[in-house]
Amino acid sequence: MTFSAGQLRDQLAALEWRAAPPTRYVVAFSGGLDSTVLAHALVRIDAGIPIVAAYVDHGLHEESVAWGTHCEAFANATGIDFLYRRVTVQLESGKGPEASAREARYTALHSELQHGDWLLSAHHREDQAETLLLNLIRGSGPAGLSGIGAIRRFGPGWLARPLLDTDRASLAEYARAHDLEWVEDPSNTDRRFDRNFLRHEILPRLKSRWPDIASRLQRSASHAGEAASLLADLAGIDLENLGGRPERLPVDGLLALPRGRQKNLLRFALRLCGLSTPTALQLDRILTEVLHARADAQPLVSWPGASVRRYRNGLYLLPEVLADTPDAAPITGDQVALGTGLGVLRFDRGAPSGLAPALFERGLRIAVREGGEEIKLPDQSYTRKLKKLLQEEGIVPWMRDRLPLVYAGDRLVAVGDLWISKDAAAEPGVAVRWTDRPALH
Numbered sequence: 001m002t003f004s005a006g007q008l009r010d011q012l013a014a015l016e017w018r019a020a021p022p023t024r025y026v027v028a029f030s031g032g033l034d035s036t037v038l039a040h041a042l043v044r045i046d047a048g049i050p051i052v053a054a055y056v057d058h059g060l061h062e063e064s065v066a067w068g069t070h071c072e073a074f075a076n077a078t079g080i081d082f083l084y085r086r087v088t089v090q091l092e093s094g095k096g097p098e099a100s101a102r103e104a105r106y107t108a109l110h111s112e113l114q115h116g117d118w119l120l121s122a123h124h125r126e127d128q129a130e131t132l133l134l135n136l137i138r139g140s141g142p143a144g145l146s147g148i149g150a151i152r153r154f155g156p157g158w159l160a161r162p163l164l165d166t167d168r169a170s171l172a173e174y175a176r177a178h179d180l181e182w183v184e185d186p187s188n189t190d191r192r193f194d195r196n197f198l199r200h201e202i203l204p205r206l207k208s209r210w211p212d213i214a215s216r217l218q219r220s221a222s223h224a225g226e227a228a229s230l231l232a233d234l235a236g237i238d239l240e241n242l243g244g245r246p247e248r249l250p251v252d253g254l255l256a257l258p259r260g261r262q263k264n265l266l267r268f269a270l271r272l273c274g275l276s277t278p279t280a281l282q283l284d285r286i287l288t289e290v291l292h293a294r295a296d297a298q299p300l301v302s303w304p305g306a307s308v309r310r311y312r313n314g315l316y317l318l319p320e321v322l323a324d325t326p327d328a329a330p331i332t333g334d335q336v337a338l339g340t341g342l343g344v345l346r347f348d349r350g351a352p353s354g355l356a357p358a359l360f361e362r363g364l365r366i367a368v369r370e371g372g373e374e375i376k377l378p379d380q381s382y383t384r385k386l387k388k389l390l391q392e393e394g395i396v397p398w399m400r401d402r403l404p405l406v407y408a409g410d411r412l413v414a415v416g417d418l419w420i421s422k423d424a425a426a427e428p429g430v431a432v433r434w435t436d437r438p439a440l441h
Contacts, residue, residue, distance in 0.1 A: 003170040005044035011162035023116035029053040031071040031183040034122035037171045051080040056105045117157035124163045129217040146225035235268030246272040248439040249315040276305030331364045343436035354429030376422045394441040
């Protein structure tokens with residue numbers, strides 16, 4: 001099947017029913033054949049939607065800067081915007097150079113997306129076949145065997161792959177027909193990488209026996225995708241029955257489920273929290289060491305990108321590392337970023353109740369616990385030890401020293417969005433809201 005701009009337009013239209021219409025198209029642009037064809041065809045559609053070619057320089061090859069220059073020249077020649085980002089690939093992460101580079105690339109692209117953007121990736125039919133085989137070799141379940149998805153939420157926008165039904169030969173034919181130039185990354189022929197080994201050694205042999213092997217694997221991926229969707233539906237039902245909080249799962253409710261559904265729910269909840277998925281071994285450790293630990297224990301299983309802790313009857317899904325709350329500092333605006341995994345403390349003026357506005361005029365500061373803090377609650381006539389309040393409230397131990405404390409001079413006036421001091425409250429007032437915070441109890 002030949003490829004054309006009209007075919008791309010039809011593929012994008014077919015994806016729109018699953019997502020909000022795009023405000024911008026941001027093409028993950030490497031300068032290679034696939035992304036060059038995607039960007040060129042997108043311009044020819046002339047849909048009236050702004051297009052950005054985003055080049056991420058991994059710095060892993062001496063020609064990477066020159067490739068970026070080529071990409072910028074292409075963008076200028078076609079009249080689209082160009083974005084260049086240089087990233088540092090954490091090769092010592094233990095994930096391998098391919099996975100580490102991919103993670104750095106998508107992290108950079110994620111940070112550049114605006115609300116409603118569609119990030120377009122040029123993955124095609126052979127990429128899908130390679131991904132399915134790789135995941136099969138790795139022992140992946142239905143989600144992994146469903147391969148590359150056509151569209152999904154990605155940060156404030158969507159990640160779409162409109163070329164999954166197009167083979168690479170058709171893309172090459174399109175490029176030659178339009179006299180396109182592209183760069184060739186020599187690492188794409190390095191057979192030390194698993195994907196390249198499959199691409200150059202295994203898939204050609206399979207194709208010699210079964211010429212339509214890529215289409216067959218695409219159908220298998222589609223079937224696995226349907227199974228994965230049903231498993232996600234089941235996990236959604238289980239999550240709702242257990243309270244609907246993916247960041248904190250009740251231990252007793254999990255123990256009442258069969259082991260297979262425990263695993264299914266944990267994977268689903270981790271995805272909802274935006275956390276990385278554990279290996280099969282790590283998942284088994286969660287079910288044995290954490291889920292069955294004593295109620296007074298505080299077990300922990302962590303892996304790159306996520307961790308799971310237990311406290312009392314709660315199983316908590318968290319980032320791998322929680323930042324420490326920033327050191328004592330004046331509050332100069334309407335919000336304070338608290339660090340990785342801790343969210344943002346916001347101050348909303350004009351609320352029905354909250355901190356007295358006059359306190360902000362005199363100056364407030366944020367700090368963390370040092371010990372001995374006291375606060376008088378609105379419904380009480382005496383001060384309480386903060387340590388005792390946190391214990392009574394059941395605040396998880398790892399968050400007690402990370403709670404953002406708001407001070408007016410030496411007086412504690414607010415503890416996160418949990419409590420406001422009686423002598424600092426006002427109606428109307430400035431509400432304290434802690435957004436994107438981890439579970440506290």
